[in-house]
Amino acid sequence: xxxxxERYTTYSAFFDFYLSEHSLPATRAVHYLGSTCGxxxxxxxxxxxxxxxxxxxxxxxxxxAWIGHFFIEHxxxxxxxxxxxxxxxxxxxxxxxxxxxxxxxxxxxxxHLKPAP
Numbered sequence: 001x002x003x004x005x006e007r008y009t010t011y012s013a014f015f016d017f018y019l020s021e022h023s024l025p026a027t028r029a030v031h032y033l034g035s036t037c038g039x040x041x042x043x044x045x046x047x048x049x050x051x052x053x054x055x056x057x058x059x060x061x062x063x064x065a066w067i068g069h070f071f072i073e074h075x076x077x078x079x080x081x082x083x084x085x086x087x088x089x090x091x092x093x094x095x096x097x098x099x100x101x102x103x104x105x106x107x108x109x110x111x112h113l114k115p116a117p
Contacts, residue, residue: 011085014078016109018089021075027068027096034064035094065090 008014022028041057044050062079071075077088096102 008075008082008085011088013112014082014085015089018078019084019093019106020107020113021069021073021078022093024073027073028093028102030068031090032094034061034099035090037061037064039114051086061090086108 008017012028037060038057041060043054045053045057065079067078069075077086078089093102096105
């Protein structure tokens, strides 16, 4: 686990850290499950008009993600310090996974986080 710096000033730098905090495939898998639940809840909200689905989606999404952090990755979710960037980072990682670009982006993040020689 990489230490979180005091404050990230760019989303790009934060996203490098975010990816490093999701190093285990099982952690990412439960995030994808939660993200999918969030998308389904949004679709249900739009199709039924019942806004309670939003709450269901948030509980399922964050619940899955936090299970991944606390019980699989054993780290603290970045949501607590960076709620909006973490939300964006989750769907950014999800999109990269769906489109096959996650491995390349994770390697780039790893390179950025390496200590200077």
